[in-house]
Amino acid sequence: MSRNFFGLMRSSAPPATEAPDAIGSERAAPPPPPTMKQDDAASAGVHLDPNLEAVRHDFTEEVDMALKLRGVSAFYGSFQAIDRMTMPIPRNRVTALIGPSGCGKSTLLRCCNRMNDLIPGARIAGEIEFEGRNLLDPTVDAVDVRRRIGMVFQKPNPFPKSIYENVAFGARINGYSGDMDRLVEDSLRRAALWDEVKDELDKSGLALSGGQQQRLCIARAIAVQPEIILMDEPASALDPVATLKIEDLMRELAEHYTIVVVTHNMQQAGRVSDYTAFLLAGEERVGRLVEFGPTQEIFTNPLDQRTEDYITGRYG
Amino acid sequence: MSAAMPSAQLTAFAPRIRIRRGFSVGFMVVALLAITVSMLMLGALIVEIAVDGAARLFTDGSATSQEVRGGTLIDLPMPDGMIWLSWALPVAILLPFFGLRVVRSVLSDQFARSRWIERSIGVLTTLPVAIFVHILYVRFESAYYIEYAKAIGVDDASGTIFQLFGEASGFQFVRLITAGLILPLGILAAGWLWSHRLRRPSLLLPAVAVVAWVVYLFLDPLFLSSYPSRVPAQAGLFSAITGTLYMMVITAAVAFPLGVGAAIYLEEYARRNWFSRMIQVNISNLAGVPSIIYGLLGLQVFVRVLEFERSVLAGACTMALLVMPIIVVSAQEALRTVPPSMREAAYAVGATRWQVIRFHVLPYAFGGMLTGNILAMSRAIGETAPLIAIGALTFIAFLADSPTDDFTVMPIQIFNWVQKPQSGFHEIAASGIIVLMLVLLVMNATAIIMRQRTRTDW
Ligand SMILES: Nc1ncnc2c1ncn2[C@@H]1O[C@H](COP(=O)(O)OP(=O)(O)OP(=O)(O)O)[C@@H](O)[C@H]1O
Numbered sequence: 001m002s003r004n005f006f007g008l009m010r011s012s013a014p015p016a017t018e019a020p021d022a023i024g025s026e027r028a029a030p031p032p033p034p035t036m037k038q039d040d041a042a043s044a045g046v047h048l049d050p051n052l053e054a055v056r057h058d059f060t061e062e063v064d065m066a067l068k069l070r071g072v073s074a075f076y077g078s079f080q081a082i083d084r085m086t087m088p089i090p091r092n093r094v095t096a097l098i099g100p101s102g103c104g105k106s107t108l109l110r111c112c113n114r115m116n117d118l119i120p121g122a123r124i125a126g127e128i129e130f131e132g133r134n135l136l137d138p139t140v141d142a143v144d145v146r147r148r149i150g151m152v153f154q155k156p157n158p159f160p161k162s163i164y165e166n167v168a169f170g171a172r173i174n175g176y177s178g179d180m181d182r183l184v185e186d187s188l189r190r191a192a193l194w195d196e197v198k199d200e201l202d203k204s205g206l207a208l209s210g211g212q213q214q215r216l217c218i219a220r221a222i223a224v225q226p227e228i229i230l231m232d233e234p235a236s237a238l239d240p241v242a243t244l245k246i247e248d249l250m251r252e253l254a255e256h257y258t259i260v261v262v263t264h265n266m267q268q269a270g271r272v273s274d275y276t277a278f279l280l281a282g283e284e285r286v287g288r289l290v291e292f293g294p295t296q297e298i299f300t301n302p303l304d305q306r307t308e309d310y311i312t313g314r315y316g
Numbered sequence: 317m318s319a320a321m322p323s324a325q326l327t328a329f330a331p332r333i334r335i336r337r338g339f340s341v342g343f344m345v346v347a348l349l350a351i352t353v354s355m356l357m358l359g360a361l362i363v364e365i366a367v368d369g370a371a372r373l374f375t376d377g378s379a380t381s382q383e384v385r386g387g388t389l390i391d392l393p394m395p396d397g398m399i400w401l402s403w404a405l406p407v408a409i410l411l412p413f414f415g416l417r418v419v420r421s422v423l424s425d426q427f428a429r430s431r432w433i434e435r436s437i438g439v440l441t442t443l444p445v446a447i448f449v450h451i452l453y454v455r456f457e458s459a460y461y462i463e464y465a466k467a468i469g470v471d472d473a474s475g476t477i478f479q480l481f482g483e484a485s486g487f488q489f490v491r492l493i494t495a496g497l498i499l500p501l502g503i504l505a506a507g508w509l510w511s512h513r514l515r516r517p518s519l520l521l522p523a524v525a526v527v528a529w530v531v532y533l534f535l536d537p538l539f540l541s542s543y544p545s546r547v548p549a550q551a552g553l554f555s556a557i558t559g560t561l562y563m564m565v566i567t568a569a570v571a572f573p574l575g576v577g578a579a580i581y582l583e584e585y586a587r588r589n590w591f592s593r594m595i596q597v598n599i600s601n602l603a604g605v606p607s608i609i610y611g612l613l614g615l616q617v618f619v620r621v622l623e624f625e626r627s628v629l630a631g632a633c634t635m636a637l638l639v640m641p642i643i644v645v646s647a648q649e650a651l652r653t654v655p656p657s658m659r660e661a662a663y664a665v666g667a668t669r670w671q672v673i674r675f676h677v678l679p680y681a682f683g684g685m686l687t688g689n690i691l692a693m694s695r696a697i698g699e700t701a702p703l704i705a706i707g708a709l710t711f712i713a714f715l716a717d718s719p720t721d722d723f724t725v726m727p728i729q730i731f732n733w734v735q736k737p738q739s740g741f742h743e744i745a746a747s748g749i750i751v752l753m754l755v756l757l758v759m760n761a762t763a764i765i766m767r768q769r770t771r772t773d774w
């Protein structure tokens with residue numbers, strides 16, 4: 001197993017610009033391959049159907065896990081969207097969720113911060129361990145979960161308020177008592193938006209371009225200082241320049257935050273992520289985890305034929 | 317190490333909000349005409365009213381005045397000071413503000429693109445038209461007064477009118493200038509203050525001005541400020557108008573919070589089960605219940621059980637019940653226009669349900685709710701049957717000064733006049749209907765404008 005898989009991945013990525021290389025070389029060290037701990041493996045054994053056990057790559061080293069999903073199933077009414085998914089989300093790493101449309105990527109993401117509580121008729125089974133507790137437990141406060149596990153949506157959705165207010169809102173309602181101006185500036189800087197908006201902070205968030213709006217939403221998410229940021233296709237509606245900016249941003253954020261990102265863009269998954277999960281829905285449209293492992297392994301040496309088919313573009 | 321991309325590249329994607337739109341020549345011409353005529357009328361109207369009022373104040377002893385039908389024919393020897401004041405005041409207020417802007421834009425390199433130049437020129441072109449129309453108006457008015465004075469046998473009326481033309485011609489000129497130039501400028505400036513993004517001439521102002529003008533020409537002001545009377549020529553709507561206002565204020569104060577609260581509960585809190593569906597269906601049904609039924613309900617509940625008597629309060633509570641379904645349904649619709657993505661965005665930063673409602677849903681939906689409220693009020697203002705049922709009076713020669721007083725409202729007063737045998741009352745009933753219609757028109761127009769202004773493009 002090559003440890004320098006990031007170098008490998010770069011060679012397979014298209015030479016679009018200098019940016020990914022610059023970012024790649026800036027990274028201190030490639031992430032060590034994680035390992036599933038014994039108890040995880042054991043709890044993964046809750047599967048009744050052995051076929052549900054996703055293919056996992058060899059984990060040779062222990063890695064800190066931000067989230068541990070165990071047998072997570074999600075339902076919309078009587079329709080089951082995802083079925084018993086078991087996977088780790090490594091801390092301070094970028095984890096990509098890939099898979100064809102409708103396989104339950106967004107659903108899985110929304111389970112992780114209890115966003116699906118808001119959908120009438122939606123239901124989740126299984127367990128998601130977060131700091132020693134099951135965050136799906138009804139006694140756990142969903143509001144607190146969402147504060148600590150932020151989310152950036154597929155479609156930019158800034159509030160129709162000023163840029164400043166967009167960023168400050170989350171911190172304010174959470175009782176932030178520090179210097180708000182600094183927090184806003186910090187968050188906007190980290191979202192690589194500050195230079196573009198610093199002179200017009202009272203302009204409406206809706207008056208920004210799509211890419212700027214998406215970065216504003218990212219700034220809004222990090223202003224609350226969550227531990228994990230879930231991103232649902234954050235770059236799907238953006239032009240290549242804005243997309244690269246957001247990818248740069250993800251790499252930078254990964255130094256302090258755990259990031260889970262849904263993407264349809266294989267090159268993007270290759271460029272930004274450390275780990276990749278491949279999801280697939282069968283005939284009955286129920287999404288299942290097929291393969292999880294370090295991105296480089298998944299891309300260069302997939303263990304499951306379906307993963308290879310999807311990555312090479314032979315799947316729907 | 318952030319912002320690896322040069323920001324110049326990105327600005328290409330960032331749209332500027334201030335977009336200048338090109339006008340077609342046709343549109344410009346029509347808009348200019350409409351604005352000219354209406355500004356002029358509105359201006360003249362305001363000056364007219366102000367001057368009349370001032371004249372009444374300042375010429376107490378010296379003016380020779382003559383009572384004519386419900387009105388007063390006044391010879392207007394205006395004090396000099398007043399003339400200069402009517403000139404100087406608007407100029408003093410507007411010139412620094414408006415003039416400076418023009419000068420600045422002339423000096424700046426944006427001269428060619430300055431909207432201020434455009435507008436000033438547009439306003440200046442209104443002057444000749446203003447003069448012309450105003451002369452027509454003065455002629456018309458004089459002829460009217462002469463005819464009228466003769467008809468009622470006042471001999472010196474013609475002298476009075478001619479004095480207005482002759483000696484006070486300087487004053488006429490002042491009026492003209494003020495009406496034709498200063499006021500339009502002022503109104504444009506006010507429009508600018510109101511909205512920095514007034515991108516095209518609004519046709520609302522012209523419409524309001526024309527209506528106001530027509531009303532001013534044909535409606536005797538005393539009709540609005542007199543109490544009911546046995547003599548048709550002296551009867552007025554005053555107590556009915558104040559009664560209507562009084563009742564509407566209380567109705568809104570009762571119905572709006574309750575209705576909006578119900579809507580928030582149904583949309584944001586209630587689970588979608590058979591119970592909430594039943595409430596929903598019932599609310600829709602209540603909107604269709606004949607208003608007389610509400611009257612009977614009000615009679616029993618408010619007048620008898622709660623012992624409000626035939627008071628403003630009883631009427632207002634009955635009306636509140638009547639319009640509640642409208643308010644609830646429109647508030648629900650307003651809440652539904654707030655996209656789910658907004659709520660999700662707020663939830664995703666850790667907002668509680670109430671915070672989401674308080675800081676996001678309500679502010680974005682408030683305009684729509686107010687619109688619904690105004691529409692509901694305009695329904696209530698024309699309702700007669702329920703108030704007759706609870707026994708509102710028709711002959712009120714005083715003003716209600718507490719919510720427990722007797723009262724009357726416009727439609728009831730009109731209904732009463734129509735019933736009378738004398739044809740004089742039928743005529744004033746017609747006038748009353750016009751007043752009522754105008755009030756409705758204004759309310760509905762306000763609702764429409766509010767909906768436009770508070771709309772958010774998601
Ligand atoms: N609110 C909902 N109510 C009912 N069914 C839903 C809802 N949201 C998603 N689904 C269903 O759940 C399944 C998974 O949807 P999901 O949005 O998670 O897919 P996805 O992988 O994110 O797809 P895409 O890549 O197109 O975004 C789909 O079959 C979808 O029809």
Ligand SMILES: [Mg+2]
Pocket residue numbers: 105106107154232
């Ligand atoms: Mg999705």
